[in-house]
Amino acid sequence: MAKPASSAVPAGRDARLPRWLGRRPGREARRFDSVVIRGAGIGALICAARLARSDAFAGRVRIAAPRPRPGRRLVNGCTLRARTLDYAGAALGVPAETLADDLFGAERHKASTWAQDFALAPPHPGALDLRGPTPWMEAEPGRPLAYGLRNGHLVDRLARAVDLEVPFADTLAPSLEACLDQAPGDRPMVLDASHEPLSDVPAPAKPERFVVASQVPLRRRDGAALAAGHSCIGMRHRDGWFDTGVFYPFHDPLTPAADFYGIFYRIVRAGAPGFDKAREIAAMREIDEAFADALGLDPVDAEATRGEAMVPCIPWSDVTTHRADYMDLFRTYSACTPIITGDGMTRGALAGWLCAEALLAGEDPVSATNRSLRRWRSANRNFARGMTGLSRPLGAALRRAPRLVLRPVAAQPHMWARVA
Numbered sequence: 001m002a003k004p005a006s007s008a009v010p011a012g013r014d015a016r017l018p019r020w021l022g023r024r025p026g027r028e029a030r031r032f033d034s035v036v037i038r039g040a041g042i043g044a045l046i047c048a049a050r051l052a053r054s055d056a057f058a059g060r061v062r063i064a065a066p067r068p069r070p071g072r073r074l075v076n077g078c079t080l081r082a083r084t085l086d087y088a089g090a091a092l093g094v095p096a097e098t099l100a101d102d103l104f105g106a107e108r109h110k111a112s113t114w115a116q117d118f119a120l121a122p123p124h125p126g127a128l129d130l131r132g133p134t135p136w137m138e139a140e141p142g143r144p145l146a147y148g149l150r151n152g153h154l155v156d157r158l159a160r161a162v163d164l165e166v167p168f169a170d171t172l173a174p175s176l177e178a179c180l181d182q183a184p185g186d187r188p189m190v191l192d193a194s195h196e197p198l199s200d201v202p203a204p205a206k207p208e209r210f211v212v213a214s215q216v217p218l219r220r221r222d223g224a225a226l227a228a229g230h231s232c233i234g235m236r237h238r239d240g241w242f243d244t245g246v247f248y249p250f251h252d253p254l255t256p257a258a259d260f261y262g263i264f265y266r267i268v269r270a271g272a273p274g275f276d277k278a279r280e281i282a283a284m285r286e287i288d289e290a291f292a293d294a295l296g297l298d299p300v301d302a303e304a305t306r307g308e309a310m311v312p313c314i315p316w317s318d319v320t321t322h323r324a325d326y327m328d329l330f331r332t333y334s335a336c337t338p339i340i341t342g343d344g345m346t347r348g349a350l351a352g353w354l355c356a357e358a359l360l361a362g363e364d365p366v367s368a369t370n371r372s373l374r375r376w377r378s379a380n381r382n383f384a385r386g387m388t389g390l391s392r393p394l395g396a397a398l399r400r401a402p403r404l405v406l407r408p409v410a411a412q413p414h415m416w417a418r419v420a
């Protein structure tokens with residue numbers, strides 16, 4: 001990988017970025033001489049990319065996980081807030097614009113969202129008579145709000161950025177000890193960026209809440225209710241809480257017929273009496289495709305491309321189960337409820353980049369990443385409340401004045417569009 005001279009510091013008010021950013025400390029300020037990263041997702045690879053192109057850690061980074069081999073199925077997030085490319089670009093040392101070109105090439109317009117709509121469905125299944133879609137947020141000229149991509153496409157681009165510099169392992173390291181064994185130095189830092197537990201680190205508390213989700217690539221019909229270049233947030237109140245969905249312009253070179261993707265998800269209590277995982281996921285699949293149909297979107301090769309998941313929620317507070325030489329990076333950037341606000345990739349990119357910068361500056365990576373994520377964490381928490389305990393008043397307000405209710409979000413374009 002080429003070593004650009006400096007790393008631009010992305011501007012913007014979404015993250016609380018530390019004052020020491022960009023300052024180059026003396027060698028003695030650094031507490032670690034090597035880094036082992038356990039995981040090969042977005043947070044892991046962005047952190048590895050930044051460290052690998054620094055003089056301090058070049059040749060001293062290991063990934064204690066196999067190189068990712070993504071397939072066509074929509075596993076993990078697909079709404080890429082454009083802001084994410086600022087942080088990924090800073091880590092890779094390339095302009096965000098170059099990264100967008102790499103990811104989308106001549107198809108960038110197909111993957112770009114320029115305005116966001118809102119639509120509300122009636123409470124129960126059957127023919128979906130949507131209220132909306134109504135636009136509520138618009139991009140500034142030249143700055144799309146988001147891109148739609150297959151998560152694995154971005155992961156693959158990031159893996160190629162580190163391929164020559166950072167060795168991958170054959171299997172995921174099962175323990176902290178196994179990570180330390182792979183360290184190419186005497187004073188290693190281990191960053192755990194995987195959701196698989198480590199056998200020799202105390203397990204986090206068992207989650208009570210999960211998010212169930214079903215997502216699929218789509219193709220827009222002529223005359224569709226949802227305009228090209230617009231995305232749509234959809235909600236349906238069911239059994240006291242909200243099912244929520246998003247539909248975004250999308251491009252994937254492995255499924256070129258698709259020009260949108262759509263996901264529906266719901267927060268669930270897995271221990272609740274009568275809870276049935278398969279039934280909850282089937283309900284998400286059904287509403288996802290019914291809502292897509294009402295918007296004028298058809299599934300593309302659903303059996304081979306549809307992704308479904310039930311992933312645990314993480315406590316709202318800062319993660320504190322770290323040690324001096326070990327950080328639970330994954331749980332730090334997962335920040336509460338996965339999936340629901342379409343910002344997991346942004347959080348992973350921000351935290352991965354900032355964690356690397358902290359190690360380079362001899363600063364504490366735990367407090368730097370925790371502080372930087374505060375705004376994201378509170379947005380996530382507020383939305384989770386809106387989907388669950390506050391869903392009745394929120395539903396009533398959204399029925400009456402959706403644009404007014406959503407105005408505080410629309411007033412934060414820096415949390416969507418690129419600002420660097």
Ligand SMILES: Cc1cc2nc3c(=O)[nH]c(=O)nc-3n(C[C@H](O)[C@H](O)[C@H](O)COP(=O)(O)OP(=O)(O)OC[C@H]3O[C@@H](n4cnc5c(N)ncnc54)[C@H](O)[C@@H]3O)c2cc1C
Pocket residue numbers: 039040041042043044075076077078079080081151193194195196213215263307308309311312334338339341342343344345346348
């Ligand atoms: C179905 C789905 C839809 C999503 N939609 C979006 C989106 O539209 N936009 C966006 O920015 N982010 C979204 N996310 C989150 C996003 O994929 C991740 O936050 C992001 O990829 C950063 O994680 P990673 O790649 O570094 O780590 P990875 O290890 O690759 O983790 C990726 C995702 O896997 C989930 N996961 C799967 N199984 C488990 C498990 N057993 N325990 C804990 N976590 C698990 C995590 O919650 C995380 O979201 C979504 C995640 C899922 C699963």
